[in-house]
Amino acid sequence: MTTVVLSQPPGPVTGEQTPAVERGTLARLARRRMVQIGVGGLGLFVVLAIAGQLLTVNGIATGSTAASIFNPPSLQHFMGTDELGRDVLTELSAGALVSLIVGIAATAIAVVVGTLVGLLAGFFRGWLEVVLMRFTDAMLTVPSLPLIIVLAAVVGQGLGQIVLVIGLTSWAGMARLIRSEVLSLRERAFVLRARSVGVPPLRIMRVHLLPQILPLVIANTVLISAAAILAEATLSFLGLGDITRPSWGLMLNNAFKSGAAGRGAFWYVLPPGLCIAILVLSLSFIGHAINEELSPRRQRQ
């Protein structure tokens, strides 16, 4: 059966690679322009998120009088105001925090579940593998966004629930990838050699398998976090996010509903989307670069 990893950024992630990351990989990664840009972008939003927590001076709500709404950028409001007269820049920095929190937390769930399922299914064959992989395949088949929407509609819309929903719908690609990697690893000669020497199973998993799959896990973690941030933004845009916290998706939802586009309020429509795009792109760059570094083609050169 042919399987392509779904619901993740496109990229040369394959299970068949043999990530022999050696010394100097980090240094080589750091020299890649994509990584430099990616880390830079990521840093920017971390700073923005922290700054937002420190500088909520301008306040969010400033009473919506006709004069204070949809103000274009000015000295008082660097990025203008929204339909309720709130400062767009303040909202943006608060949104950065939500995006980063959701990105990190949901990814953590997905990575732990995915790695565990993949490792178990790959190492202990038999019925456990069959059950786990059937479930994983079904997860992979169902389109993620409708699934997330339906789940969010059912379990509720707090930040915690959103994190849970996104995390629990994003692990399947990881599981499949890890499993196929473990499957090929356990047939590799060095694992066979370890077995022939008499190394017990737990030590084989710890010493011989985990370090091998770690780079793959890291590359995918970055890519999953990019997808998770996009998912959160989409969900919030659709009005299914946590409406008590100003997130980028929610800003766009408000802009959409208040007809900001029709009123020409580009300062309100453009920045949140650009922020999402730049943050996701930063992560994609990093993930893509790690994958490139791991790909067998590079190893051969």
Place this chain on the structure above:
Amino acid sequence: MSLLAVTDLSIDYAQLGGATRAVTSASFSMGTGSSIGLVGESGSGKTTLALSLLGLLPANGRVASGEIHYADESVSQYSETQWRRLRWTKAALVFQGGMNALNPVRRIVDQIVEPMLVHGTETTKQAATQRAIELLARVGIPASRARDFPHEYSGGMRQRAGIAMALACKPQLLIADEPATAIDVVVQAQIIRLLAELRESLGLALLIITHDLGVVAQLCDDVIVMYASEIVESASVRGIFHNPKHPYTKQLLESVPRFSGMRGVGAGISGQPPSLTNPPTGCRFHPRCPSVFSPCATEHPPASRLADKHVVACHLYGHD
């Protein structure tokens, strides 16, 4: 007039830390119907040399100096179009093991027909197909299997199909890169016999690139031994096997087990093959050579002609 003449050919690969010389000052020539074995270990530059003969060096490879002549015509100024005309008509290539040399999604017969039509050696599809089927029969594949896809063939059949494909445009020279590696002994024996038979009946010249001295002994008239991108010795096959001069050749021969010797294994060659990015100074074999003496580490040994065909690049010879 020689069929193929290579003079002083050097080939470089561009790499991150500068250029690596994969072939250094190689010279040899081949007459019509002759058979030369190019022997060397992995990384000795023999495959690069073979690819350069058809202008097929990878993007980062380039001929740094020297000349290649086909029938006294130099190819050094060839355009891609001229190369294209030369390929497969003057010389054709048989790849290692034949496994990956066939396009997996196209039928065998179509792959053999293709060069005939492209080069115009056959004008109609029917005639070309007819000839392709004859060629397949020639290498022992029945017409009923002609329309198969490569994966339906066994390893030996793929190698045979690769040979049939190489014969499509009636080249005078067949360049075979490890033709008998990665296939089983019995099949390997069949392929060797097929090549010998084709050479005999078609008057083909063979350039056999291999690390297997047995294949060379059975298939070739002359032998060229390469070590670390350089030709270290060349001679007739009997000259090499019965009267090897270069310490590398000697030790290489000693390390091959054979029936017609005594039992046991030779000492082999100590140390490891050198890297081409940072080759040893002087004679490239000197760190592993049992006969090393004063000039070896510093001076590059010149090639000295010991007999009619026997040329060796070693300080032990030629310094009277």
Place this chain on the structure above:
Amino acid sequence: MVFARVRSSADGASSVSAVAGINLDILRGETLCLVGESGSGKTTTARAIGRLVAPTAGSIRIDDIDIAKLRGTRLRDFRRRVQFVFQDPFESLNPRQRIGDIVAEPLVVHQVLRTKSEIQDRVWKSLEECGLTPGRDYARRYPHELSGGQRQRVCIATAAILEPELLIADEPVSMLDVSVRSGIIRLLLSLRKVHQMTLLFVTHDLSLAWAIGDRVAVMYAGRLMELGSAEQVITEPKHPYTSALVTAIPEADPDQPLRPMNLVGEGASSTSITGCCFRLRCPYAQEVCATSVPPLADTGHGHLTACVRHAEISSGLPKIVMGTMAAEPLASEPGDSDRMTASDTTTR
């Protein structure tokens, strides 16, 4: 003295198995070469003997105990006694471990030595014994810093450090450059001698088996075709397949003419063929060959063959011209005493 008995019934054709009809005793202290083409089941057999795969039928007995039944401490004990060297030295080493840790791992998991310094000394010594001098330097390196030959030496050091009784080497040199092959084989032979190990050497190369084997076992399609001393099997093959294999090897001697090949087709997946699994490719096949699976029959002096027609045909099988069996070895390097020759291979 028999070290291990390998038995699997010849008529196990009902289940599709890679190996059937093996009846093989490994003698203590010998070098037994298991020869066959790809798909002959030689690797599966070797792995079954080392309990890396479980035999579905038949048994492998060491000290009269079925190794498939070993559990717990006794299995660990078995692992100490039987060690492997695999084909691909590039794949056999965990790229994340230092050479020192790789070689030390058997000592650690079997708790042979306790203190760090003891282990370290033992590892360095073992590396140096395998030609990686100074061991201290090599122990610090990672696999990718080593060449293929050096990596295979590390694998051998790892296998030999527990001083096993049986060392199983599965095509240990087929992926290496010709010039370093001899060195690896000589290392194996010398370790065998020093530690008085039994060596099961799996190879596709009959000429190599001729060079180093006390006895040679020829496998085809998962079955044992012929078994005997190297001289018996290679100079007087009784089975048409062995004869064809001997003929097929390109001899590194231009004065040896190309020997005629009378074998058609290639490799076999044979479990579905009735009778002799080789008969469809055999130039001597007759009706009798299709009726039953030929048993391994003793033709005298411990030379066994699985061909029902061996008595009629063996004298007519093509043979190669053997060189004079020189009694003295080739010029040895100083201090090199492990060269194997016809005169000193028999240690039984």
Place this chain on the structure above:
Amino acid sequence: MTTASRISSRIGQTVLTLFIVVTFNFWLFRLLPGNFTQLLSRAGALDPAAVASLKQSFGLDKSPVEQYVLYIKNLVTFNWGTSYVSHQPVFQMVFQALVNTIVLITVAYILTVIIGVALGVFAGRRAGRLADSVTVTTSLALWSVPTFWLGLVLVFIFSVWFVGLPVSGMTTYAATYSTPFDQVVDIGLHLILPTITLVISSIAQYTLIMRNSLVTVLDEDYVTTARAKGLSSRRVLWRHAVPNALLPTFTLTWLNIGIFLSTTLQVEVVFSWPGLGSLIFQSVNQRDYPVLEVSFLTIAVVVIAANLLNDLLYPLLDPRIARR
């Protein structure tokens, strides 16, 4: 594996996946916040008799196993209930929405695949050069742009700066058409912006996969052989390299329909296209669970069917799987 056994095993897997999804759906919609009947009555002006009949048709008075059997029976007989909000049959609503979605995605998907593959070939044959890195970087950037925002920006541009193209709906509101042709033209105009959004958002995956696949294939021995045969580089590329490199992309076109539908959902919401996406969006916001449930199931079934179709069609392209 024979063709027959391969196909039957694939169909078996598909049925299993369907079973998992349907069961999940059944279970999920019974976990809804609040009591199910409460929700039913809250949903609008339903008299007690209607509630009772609804209860009966959902089998809420029976055991879970019986409910499940009834659930499946209702599913396969297209007895999908009525909307809480519009009181129309769910089947009718979902069917109409599905048709509208198909209208939207057909052209967009074909364009996406063709342009994506073409860009992939463009970059792949120039691997390592500037044109390649520009293409790869641009693809990653396009992938990172949220679809709904891209749609918003287009709406912004075309309603503020370049007024002319319709930015909302499938047809002009309250329009009357003199000929059916006029209607087609109107729908076509409404299609332009959603299609552009869809293509831009989805193209990257095909470009990157095709590029990587081509780079791998160009390294294969048979491509070198093709060059050695004296073929022109164009022929080597199009006759030998691209057909092989297309194989993984072909698979992707089927397996990625799920992702494409997720993208379409956002586009439909932004451009108010009355398709399945909009339907899901509305029914979530109005808590119209019967509609939501069936819409979601429909999308899942479409994607599962596409997966099956891929596995059945792929062997026709790749002879290595077709035989034996």
